Amino acid sequence: MTADSRVVLAGNVIADLVIDVPALPERGGDVIGTRTELYAGGGFNTLTAARRLGAGAVYAGLHGTGPYGELVRSALAAEGIGTVLAARTDGDTGFCVALVDGGGERTFVTSFGVDARMTPDEAAAIGGAVRGGDLVQVSGYGLVMEVNGPLLAQMVAGLPDDVRVCFDPAPLVADIPAAVLEPVLARTDWLSCNAREAGILAGGADPREAAAALRGRLRDGAGVLVRADKDGCWLAAPGAGDVVHVPGFPVDAVDSNGAGDAHVGAFLALLGRGVDAVDAARGANAAAALAVTRRGPATGPTVEELVGFLGEGPARELGLG
Template sequence: MTARSRVVLAGNVIADLVIEVPALPERGGDVIGTRTELYAGGGFNTLTAARRLGAEAVYAGLHGSGPYGDLVRSSLAAEDIGTVLRARTDGDTGFCVALVDGGGERTFVTSFGVDARMTPEEARTIAGSVRGGDLLQVSGYGLVMEVNGPLLAEVVTDLAEDVRVCFDPAPLVADIPAAVLDPVLARTDWLSCNAREAELMTSQADPRAAAEVLRGRLRAGAGVLVRA
């Protein structure tokens, strides 16, 4: 990245409620958590990593008015991460409940807030905030939303050639409509996913085989990282 390059997240920073449990309960059952934490999550982790590596980072996503929105904004400010959009006043930011079992595997339940209700004007503001040389981070969590997905796909496909796109398909990638997903993949410079997500997109259980298939769906010279 050049000195003027930034990491811009056109995704979601939400509140993460993380509960450690010995094991997931059976359907209709219950289990006692051993530790609980509430903090900003989602794309916040990407932005924080970029800042701590010395890059400028910008959050170009939605955030609401309420305790979760306040948590998101205070967490971004603490890491010196700027925002593009004003806080929405018609609801709060969404949240995710993450259950971490004794083996370290994470299971999620996500409840979106105003972050699922992007307007065309907000999409235009996001597009206008991206500068040449930036790296734009896009998540499948944004593309899977009925309202946000088509708007974000249009933002990505209309980007200047000198903007690099990094796409994280996320666990719900199988639910993203092809009309939204395929144009984003065709504009992606780096795709980063886990083996499960890669298999959902390619029907290939082997991570190396899945990566090769995915490379064929991206723009020329793009890279793929499949985490096993």
């Protein structure tokens, strides 16, 4: 990896409609929302976290023509994130409705648009846009789609060895067909998932055991990172070394939405700077900790904010400051 390494998202950026409600309505009922926000979400959060730490960031996914597509493109442009594919004219970008109840629990309903209708030519264009040294981020949200999944798996499997693939299986990991999942795992260089997803993939093991087991399923030289929220993460670095616990940072959390995305984006940005895996994981823990102190999904910190949080000495070890 070099300072010129880009983070390329082969996934989905959609619109998030977030509504605060006192409680979910009963079936057939209604409830008055107390706050509503509309913004770009999905993979946008990961790209933004990487971009704010100085990485080049590229959206290599589908986007449509309509209000949600315009919202997505405007948000990407505002963060200095480029796109690979032209806007589709046969429909709009999809959206997700998130109902946040009085206890902070989130309930989601997602409606995909053109995002779920990739063509073979578009998949080929994504693969063709990837260049040596790039870090390609793949999400389980894309792999679970009936049309997109096989095309993305084929594209990922064909990437050259000088490209690093990072796979985040996402909450729907159990629904990804084996014929799609296995080729992606076989090509994955970094698997980053939360403890629940790691347990599903590893057959119910705890985070430490799951990290070790999952490293054994990947190709030689690959590593696994299991995110453990406020407890930091478990890291099975490439090779046969022990799984290590990288502690988190205590903060007063306000909103955990997008914390995992901030962690992934920061980790990739730091790897792209040539930072070793343990230090990159520590920096990602710090970025996620900062992210949960703010409301909203795309709350990953800038370089200056991360330096202020860590202190100049530790930040210099991460190639920052």
